[in-house]
Amino acid sequence: MTHINWGIIGCGDVALRKGGPSLNAVEGSHILAVTSRTLEKARRFANKFGVERVYPTPDDLLADPEIDAVYIATPVSTHYPLTIQAAEAGKHILCEKPMGMTVEECERMLMTCHQKGVSLMVAYYRRFFPAVIKSKELIDGGAIGKVLLARVETHSLVQLPSHQPLPWRFQPSLSGGGVLMDIGCHRLDLLIYLLGDITTITGTAASVLLPPPVEDMVSFQAEFSSGAQAIGSFSWATAQRSDILEIVGTEGRILLNPLGGNTLVVETTSGRKEYQTPVLPFTHIGLIENFVEHLRRGMPLACSGEEAIKTNRAIAAIYGK
Structure with missing residues (x-):
């Protein structure tokens, strides 16, 4: 092909x-x-x-x-x-x-x-963001030693529109949930990509400002096959916006703030280094390139169905299903 x-x-x-x-x-x-x-x-x-x-x-x-x-x-x-x-x-x-x-x-x-x-x-297009790819390279290369802990935090304020019907993202019969299904899934997928398979995960989901059953606040704790742990929270109920991924190792840490940006900070005992990574012209372009090359030349898929189901399993565990 x-x-x-x-x-x-x-x-x-x-x-x-x-x-x-x-x-x-x-x-x-x-x-x-x-x-x-x-x-x-x-x-x-x-x-x-x-x-x-x-x-x-x-x-x-x-x-x-x-x-x-x-x-x-x-x-x-x-x-x-x-x-x-x-x-x-x-x-x-x-x-x-x-x-x-x-x-x-x-x-x-x-x-x-x-x-x-x-x-x-x-x-799960965020796997292809240059700053994420660079983070993976640094982690696998031992730049921050053995990874111990990751922290992910994505908060914003989302208010329901006054018009009806509501957008499908706020209808659990169409979306499957709220903030966890919409934006939390991306962050869980990134943790799997960077740290390995999830071995255990627990969490809570609550409706703070939005009407149940649309959860707008989620927190979780997870352990990974690599031995690393992670904590995180996703919210549509906070006035202060944030989108942060921090990865802490025995010899330093990696910080992406904001997670969707092109700046990557590495802090170790040797000092602080800031990387400026390329900006993609479109969010899905790396994803599409991978799929097209898979079909044309047999390149392995970076996020196959077998990989993506791991995130659904994590979501189900947080929901207690």
């Missing part, structure tokens, strides 16, 4: 700002077709990105024999059925995060993709 023709299912904000621009920017990648909840939205997306084909339903898009892979950018509740449908149609799949509503859904998604011989990747 030398050139990847994509079909996009879901033309909302994530596809417009993140997935769509990246799919068009990567060499060997081309958006061939789109579908969305309404034809009007799909046509607007197609006009913006120069997409040739607009389909009224996912069924119609998946029936197109020229589509090699699909990008599923829809509410979490649809990830499972659409992934199953795409796999049965023989399409490779890039699914937005989190992978599914439950661990059981994720297991069925993996099983079906294996049976049908298609690849499944989940869009």
Whole structure:
């Protein structure tokens, strides 16, 4: 496979700002077709990105024999059925995060993709941020000694809009939860990437300002196969914004503040060093490059379905499920 023709299912904000621009920017990648909840939205997306084909339903898009892979950018509740449908149609799949509503859904998604011989990747794009990649390189190279502890903190204030219906992220029947499913999943995935598999994790989730069952405050404690520990919190209920990842070792620490930025600070007994890493043109571009090279040349997936289900297991443990 030398050139990847994509079909996009879901033309909302994530596809417009993140997935769509990246799919068009990567060499060997081309958006061939789109579908969305309404034809009007799909046509607007197609006009913006120069997409040739607009389909009224996912069924119609998946029936197109020229589509090699699909990008599923829809509410979490649809990830499972659409992934199953795409796999049965023989399409490779890039699914937005989190992978599914439950661990059981994720297991069925993996099983079906294996049976049908298609690849499944989940869009934990922060693994590809240059500052995160540099952190991984420093950790694996022993720059801060043996890693003992990581601390992650992501806080902001989110208020429900007055209009109805509420955005799907605030409807647990569509999103699977609140702040943990929406932004916490990204941070848990990064901890797995940097520190290894989670062996134990416990936590609490509460509704402080938002009405139950939409949790807007989560805290957790975890242990990893590497022997490291982690503590963290995610909130939509704090006026003071923060987005921090700190990794502490026996000989120093790594600090990413903000986590989504391009500055990386390393402090050791030898002193302090600041790295300025490149800024990606689009958030999903590293993710898309990895998936396209996987399909074209067999490059291993950095966040396969087998890797992404680990985050769903951690989420389920924090929720006490």
